[in-house]
């Protein structure tokens with residue numbers, strides 16, 4: 147019988163399976179951050195439970211860390227309390243924490259792969275929806291709720307209903323592989339399959355247009371799988387994957403043997419059956435800009451803001467939601483995307499703040515200056531990314547162009563720390579969610595790639611980055 | 616279970632509008648509740664009554680895995696969210712923590728239910744009775760595990 151990659155990973159992690167019932171699945175790696183874990187630790191204490199596999203559990207602090215000078219005391223007391231709570235919980239339960247002053251601190255989904263915690267063929271959970279990022283390594287990586295965090299801490303297993311499989315076949319070659327990024331590919335996919343297109347499914351991205359991507363670009367794609375409602379995203383590992391994970395802090399000692407084994411097993415069998423399938427030709431993809439308040443409301447950069455009727459296509463609810471989105475975003479139908487002025491630019495988040503993202507953005511910025519009406523910041527995805535970028539002199543390029551260069555964290559992706567938009571401000575953001583108020587109450591978010599964000603910062607409005615390189 | 620409907624005719628009501636990110640630091644449930652639905656309907660905490668139900672379109676609770684979302688709604692008194700579909704983590708958070716019932720209905724039922732209707736939910740019969748309109752709808756039954764977790768009163772009380 148043929149099996150898909152997902153089915154192979156699932157089957158090799160079953161602890162208990164009964165017909166027509168959920169399965170008990172073994173969890174190989176558990177990552178933790180400060181926001182979704184406090185109640186889970188409270189629960190452990192209340193029930194006198196211990197952490198079952200502290201060696202498979204790793205924590206970091208990312209959501210509400212300040213991105214300014216960390217030698218100064220934190221101003222926000224509630225944030226400070228939440229951080230101290232995680233520090234105490236990790237100490238009490240003996241869990242490794244990459245804390246606020248650790249050189250390996252960073253956004254949880256960035257440090258997992260960077261430290262080699264992520265492994266092909268494994269099951270990885272974190273109380274955070276964008277855990278799907280790590281599916282780029284051929285792992286079943288998915289976000290869980292706080293009760294499930296507690297369950298994983300206590301048992302290293304989870305009761306799960308088996309998701310269905312969804313093949314996303316990406317064919318063709320991007321017309322300009324610098325200006326048209328994996329962010330544009332995934333935004334185009336979500337635009338077409340919708341914010342609930344993947345509900346109940348694990349997406350497996352396949353095809354030449356996917357294998358062509360670097361590991362960091364693949365992570366951007368898997369990261370946003372969750373915005374299509376799916377459970378996780380998955381890409382079969384290959385040489386690029388194995389090279390990336392070699393010689394990292396957590397890379398297992400028997401790595402070469404593991405790689406031999408993975409090479410034999412970790413792929414969907416020829417002719418294996420997916421529950422659903424969707425094909426996209428990347429040759430047709432242009433740089434993308436979101437115009438609305440969910441990640442399916444996206445346009446080609448050469449396009450115009452749609453009318454609600456065109457967007458909704460006879461679906462009343464869709465038409466209504468487009469009307470509300472345009473109202474919130476303060477945009478009029480038929481406005482060309484490139485005429486929309488912006489106030490802020492955020493290059494950061496677990497979607498697009500790895501080294502390549504920053505390198506590409508710096509390439510655009512080099513020798514230019516941010517438009518005087520725009521405030522722009524770069525927030526590296528981890529302290530390690532920051533250090534590597536500084537070794538390449540990227541910090542200087544950004545600072546010379548009037549970008550702010552910050553410490554790593556989630557920052558303006560979700561507005562939990564002081565990095566937020568003011569009401570009415572319009573932001574070109576490399577993050578993953580353009581929901582109302584996501585970057586600060588009343589703030590307006592446009593999702594774009596790092597090169598699009600960089601070029602728009604300089605122009606002061608959206609531009610077609612293909613004309614810049 | 617009987618309650619009144621607060622209806623939002625919207626799809627994709629995400630966790631960022633249910634409880635904006637800036638409040639995720641709050642550990643106190645009651646304080647969290649004062650910000651419930653703030654991104655969409657700032658009057659919500661003042662108008663919601665204990666026992667009320669939220670009715671909404673598809674993909675309710677999409678976005679972040681924050682458990683704060685079902686906690687904020689349930690602390691306000693919401694006993695069930697009735698929607699045409701749910702995002703998975705919100706769904707499991709609601710059930711696992713026994714915060715509220717996530718109930719799936721079809722589009723037709725969604726259209727029939729109006730704001731302020733009084734409903735009676737009967738999960739044994741998979742039935743929703745609209746007392747105001749004197750109509751009966753069927754709800755999508757819970758899967759086996761979800762039904763067991765609900766009956767047990769949350770994931771941790773559920774023993775295999």
Ligand code: SF4
Pocket residue numbers: 208209253254255274276495496497555556559560577578
């Ligand atoms: S960067 Fe944004 S999306 Fe990623 S983990 Fe942080 S808050 Fe979540």
